[in-house]
Amino acid sequence: MDLQQMRYVVAVAETRNFTRAAERCSVVQSSLSHRIAGLERELGVRLFARSSRRVELTGAGAAFLAGARECLAAADRAAADAAAAAGVVRGRLAVGVIVTTAAVDVPELLQRYRARHPDVRVVLRSGRSDELAAAIREGDLDIAFLGLPQDQPPSGVETLVLDHDEHVLVVPAGHRLAGAARVTLRQIAGETFVDFAGGTPARAQSDQAFAAAGLTRDVAYEAAIIELMTGLISRGLGVGLLPSAFVRPLASHSPGLALVPVVDGPRRIEYLAWSRFNPSPATRALLDVLGVRGRA
Missing domain, CATH: 3.40.190.10 (Periplasmic binding protein-like II)
Incomplete structure (x- = not known):
């Protein structure tokens, strides 16, 4: 199996549709379907239950999906680390923000970040402070802007008080x-x-x-x-x-x-929060844009 097959499986699992998955991966549907069928033969299990109207993960598919995501994340991180060693920041940066963020002008910040690091794909997610902190701990987010009661700082993440x-x-x-x-x-x-x-x-x-x-x-x-x-x-x-x-x-x-x-x-206190465990080059680059040096 190869990384591309894993990407196809993840795309189908997330879209629940072979056509939309093929569009996301920029391939024709027949090629995507053929590669997934080949992977299923190689593994000896069905990853998806299919009908004319529905596509769902099987139990084996759900088990495979978790490992596939971990492998893809590791591969993406390896590529980003290699590029960073050569002085180029690449990869993906997942940013979380609460709707009442006030300490930082997030759109302006991301504009400056893109100007410095155009090869990074930035994704933005809005949510509750506790959900965003949990997503950082679980590796689903790289960095987030939080607002919490003054006696309840976020746990399990690196933080900086913004305001x-x-x-x-x-x-x-x-x-x-x-x-x-x-x-x-x-x-x-x-x-x-x-x-x-x-x-x-x-x-x-x-x-x-x-x-x-x-x-x-x-x-x-x-x-x-x-x-x-x-x-x-x-x-x-x-x-x-x-x-x-x-x-x-x-x-x-x-x-x-x-x-x-x-x-x-x-x-309340507004925080900047990011992973305590080996922040990605893209995360370190955002901290640098914010003027937060030596913390990651």
Whole structure:
């Protein structure tokens, strides 16, 4: 068997379709199907269960897929390391980012990175801080921008603190508190809230602050999209607590929103996180673009 056959298997497993897999691999479908059939004969097992409408991994195929991904990742890393030794950064860089990242202008950063290292394929994934940290530990991400409660740093990854921030109260412009100089959690505990989904790190920051103050609140609207959250707030359906560094630029362009400092509100820390185990040349190159030297 060879690496190309493994790439074909991974492509079919991920797309569940031979035609789309062939398109991804830039080959004709007949060639891809022939190579996979040959691999199945060589292994003596069926990797895929096929019908006219469905393609699914068999048990043997699922077992093969895990090893194939590891082999391909090792081969890609070997090629990237060889290129780096010659002074050229190549390969793949998987970057994770939370939706409320504010300490770094990620699009601007990736633009500078591409200008320096055009041979690196950058992929971007958005998600929760805990999910992104876990993906780094599992090798699915190389580096990520996280935001967590100040007493809950990420574990099992290398980190750099990028910024400390505090949440502000976000209310509709006509709200009774819109012009207040500051508020306390007790003053706003009776409001209806818009927040992130329960159990997420973004939600935990506010939940923990209210719990520490011995207060409860009503979260009627849960969302993961900031535009939806601020839209609900601007229409008077609730109020929210969001990181100040992130929400202030949004509010400056949204006349329907007002921001109010919260005396005892949530605090969070933004982190840059990456693998503790042998970061790739592409990861080291991004750290260099960020000015983080000698940490990887």
